[in-house]
Amino acid sequence: MMNSTITDTRANSVEMAEVPDMVLSVRGLTVNFTTPDGTVSAVKGIDLDVRAGETLAVVGESGSGKSQSMMGIMGLLAANGRVSGSARYRGRELIGASEAELNKVRGARISMIFQEPMTSLDPLYTIGRQIAEPIVYHRGCSFSAARKQVLELLELVGIPEPERRIDSYPHEMSGGQRQRVMIAMALANEPDLLIADEPTTALDVTIQAQILELLGSLQRRFGMAIVLITHDLGVVRHFAERVMVMRNGEVVEQGSRSDIFERPQADYTRMLLDAEPSGRKEAPSASAPVILEAKDVVVDFGRRRRFSSPKFNPILRAVDHISLQLRQGQTIGIVGESGSGKSTLGRALLRLVPSTGVYRFDDQDISNFDKAAMRPLRRRLQLVFQDPYGSLSPRLTVGEIITEGLRIHEPSLDKAERDRRAILALAEVGLDPTARNRYPHEFSGGQRQRLAIARAMIIKPSVVILDEPTSALDRSVQGQVIELLRTLQLTHGLSYVFISHDLSVIRAISDYVVVMKRGRIVEEGTTQAIFEKPCEPYTRTLIGAALNLKAVDDEADCTTR
Incomplete structure (x- = not known):
């Protein structure tokens, strides 16, 4: 509650003709x-x-x-x-x-x-x-x-x-x-x-x-x-x-x-x-190749010295010695509270933030790749950002935004072919293709999220990191987007890392779940095991809050995880 230091200023505000109630x-x-x-x-x-x-x-x-x-x-x-x-x-x-x-x-x-x-x-x-x-x-x-x-x-x-x-x-x-x-x-x-x-x-x-x-x-x-x-x-x-x-x-x-x-x-x-996200994701075969692997990943953030301060502020360890493997056709769901390091881990996997650790993509060691070396791989490694409005240029039309990746990775395509692919991409995510001449501010938050998904999918990647891709969507559209992502995954053999605080969405789309807290993995396992028999109190708290349960089974057998 606010204490007495917060004063009521309404009496000093603009005078208005008050209508009771x-x-x-x-x-x-x-x-x-x-x-x-x-x-x-x-x-x-x-x-x-x-x-x-x-x-x-x-x-x-x-x-x-x-x-x-x-x-x-x-x-x-x-x-x-x-x-x-x-x-x-x-x-x-x-x-x-x-x-x-x-x-x-x-x-x-x-x-x-x-x-x-x-x-x-x-x-x-x-x-x-x-x-x-x-x-x-x-x-x-x-x-x-x-x-x-x-x-x-x-x-x-x-x-x-x-x-x-x-x-x-x-x-x-x-x-x-x-x-x-x-x-x-x-x-x-x-x-x-x-x-x-x-x-x-x-x-x-x-x-x-x-x-x-x-x-x-x-x-x-x-x-x-x-x-x-x-x-x-x-x-x-x-x-x-x-x-x-x-x-x-x-x-x-x-x-x-x-x-x-x-x-x-x-x-x-x-x-x-x-409307409610439904269905369950089947895990890929155990023999499916590992397409992306990270070992012992560490991401530290420090703040630059300010003019008024003689010292640097303490370093924040956002990701603390995390390892994971992503197989072809697999969807790993990453959950945890705000500030747990979920999004930072996703960016580290794509080599978008400074980090230490060993990274392999498609059986190639990319740990020491700089920006120039990573550029040819960007087509196959895509990211759907949490904040779609911040990632969509306000100066470009929707059609220009969606086809921007094609200009870089398929420069031989002419304008007509790019336009044709933009029409298909918009239709895939449930938007009217005639909207490609409009600007991002003319769309709702949920529609902008779908535009961000279309931009990533148009160049047919192999791995997509989805950072809260359904957070701005209503339940009915969430179901449509999840179904869309499943269809694209089956059609093209895509692999996803799906970052979300919405556990009902994670349950519907993931076959493996990683639970993070303060930069570390506190628990991981198959989706069924995590949701039906979570081992850690923190995981039980998250699931209980999300599913409105009074309690979650404490007697889980965690020896195999």
């Missing part, structure tokens, strides 16, 4: 985007009300208009976006308000937790300074005076060693840690209304529960209203009071939590409720 009232909201292919209608005249102290969950598949409706209300649309209708906060109209008027509200009375923290955080400033910025702007204090509150906020959202982390830069933190920084920033001025756009997407199951508990406690303390945008119906079931279901920019159904989950009226709502 009603915090936000939206009528006939539309959002349109002008594109080279014509006008795209993202939101088509929706209505919604949010009352003080309640939580409204807005759910639907990627591209349904969930995020764009809130971005339109906040005046945060891209340059080619247009919003119309009415959105009244405490009686004050936001649609058409000037930037000066909106700036008095944004970050003070209404805050937003954005879906993609890496692109929302400035890479040139420490996370402490960025959290302090809204405090300084709205309260008129200095950055040094705000430091104590920033430390408190970092501790509240579960950032370890806040005294050290306050001076970290965004790239020095894991995806989950960056998400928690965004939450701390949004809560800095104790807003009247919090718009949380996928606030737990990048978080592992144990931290997810802590964050939701934190948001709930703050909501009760300050009477804060929350609009929760999410594709995770498990979160909605335990956190929201009312639910609004969207599809193709329209409201399909809305009602109380019990109405939506126990008595859904729309077929689309029932489809969402029934």
Whole structure:
């Protein structure tokens, strides 16, 4: 809980005509985007009300208009976006308000937790300074005076060693840690209304529960209203009071939590409720060749000396003497909490970060390969990044982004052939091929994730490291992507390293699971063994939290692992 050092600033905020109980009232909201292919209608005249102290969950598949409706209300649309209708906060109209008027509200009375923290955080400033910025702007204090509150906020959202982390830069933190920084920033001025756009997407199951508990406690303390945008119906079931279901920019159904989950009226709502990653991955033959092997991998990170500090900060060991073998056709799932070293290990396997150890790819020792020596192998070793927006160039069209690898690895292809392959790649990942002339910001978070997958798959690799590839996808699309990855794997004999905090996805796609904690492997084994008879308490905690179990069998026979 926040202590008395965090003061209530609402009395000093912009004066507004207060309407008792009603915090936000939206009528006939539309959002349109002008594109080279014509006008795209993202939101088509929706209505919604949010009352003080309640939580409204807005759910639907990627591209349904969930995020764009809130971005339109906040005046945060891209340059080619247009919003119309009415959105009244405490009686004050936001649609058409000037930037000066909106700036008095944004970050003070209404805050937003954005879906993609890496692109929302400035890479040139420490996370402490960025959290302090809204405090300084709205309260008129200095950055040094705000430091104590920033430390408190970092501790509240579960950032370890806040005294050290306050001076970290965004790239020095894991995806989950960056998400928690965004939450701390949004809560800095104790807003009247919090718009949380996928606030737990990048978080592992144990931290997810802590964050939701934190948001709930703050909501009760300050009477804060929350609009929760999410594709995770498990979160909605335990956190929201009312639910609004969207599809193709329209409201399909809305009602109380019990109405939506126990008595859904729309077929689309029932489809969402029934969607869950399913199936099991068969392990490859024991005689299948080892395509990628790593032995005794160590990755250390140190920070450069700052002008104000005479010494280097301590080295962080992100990966601590890890070994693994990946066979052709195999999928190794890597799980663990945020900051456990999962993503760093994935990059080390592709020789993308400095590390020590022995690496072999396709029976070739690549331990001492430099960038030039690795370049010919890049076509066969691909990575799907955790943050799709940060890895997609905003200056290139989707078609140009997807075919970029073809330009490097197949320079003889003409434009028509590249375009043909882009059409096929987009269709494979469930996107309209006509969208290849649009730009990344015109897509939802889930759609951008599929674009990242298409870019990796178009050049037909042998090994793909998938870093949280389904984290931004709703359950129905997760199932489609998992099925797509299985099909591609069977067709082309692909091998995957699948990094995720979502254990239901790991269970559906992996045949072998590695559990990491603080840079080390704490347990590994077949998917069936890990999920049905985990040996380590840490593994049992993860699985229990993910599957909502009270207990996991303690009597596992671990002698063979």
